[in-house]
Amino acid sequence: MTIESAIPVDGPVTVALWRACGLTRPWNDPDADFALALDSPSSTVLVARGASGIDGSVMVGFDGHRGWVYYLAVAPDGRRAGLGRALMEAAETWLRARGAPKIQLMVREDNHQALGFYQALGLEPQKVVTLGRFLKDDS
Ligand SMILES: CC(C)(COP(=O)(O)OP(=O)(O)OC[C@H]1O[C@@H](n2cnc3c(N)ncnc32)[C@H](O)[C@@H]1OP(=O)(O)O)[C@@H](O)C(=O)NCCC(=O)NCCS
Structure with missing residues (x-):
């Protein structure tokens, strides 16, 4: 298993993983999200490549102030084996290399499994409302 930045041809398989993990929403275009993250030098999608293909992903970006994480996904049959933690560590390594002082992310408040996971990793709820x-x- 290696965790590395995705390349454009990884898009369809990665987006299929996001769909299988329930991460897509009608108001987002995940294919465009994937392409946009790869197009910018301040963001990427890290993918975990195993013998059977892409088993996990995390989108990470640095806005110049904070590091942000999106689309963290581990294939349903590969969970509870440490891959989610490894992807978050890889995201942290990517952010540290760019000087980001803090990692943060948004979780839907009813996503109890993700909240349990992030708590296990030591991430704490922040007292903010996202607007x-x-x-x-304009074109
Ligand atoms: C959240 C997710 C990425 C976790 O991946 P994973 O590979 O199963 O996580 P890991 O095996 O690395 O677990 C790391 C730690 O989190 C804990 N954990 C994992 N899933 C958990 C859960 N559902 N409830 C409570 N704790 C959990 C593990 O016990 C482990 O702790 P430990 O190392 O102290 O034993 C995975 O469940 C997933 O893809 N969920 C669907 C997509 C999603 O909701 N993504 C987050 C969007 S914000």
């Missing part, structure tokens, strides 16, 4: 809206297309 946002999609940017309008």
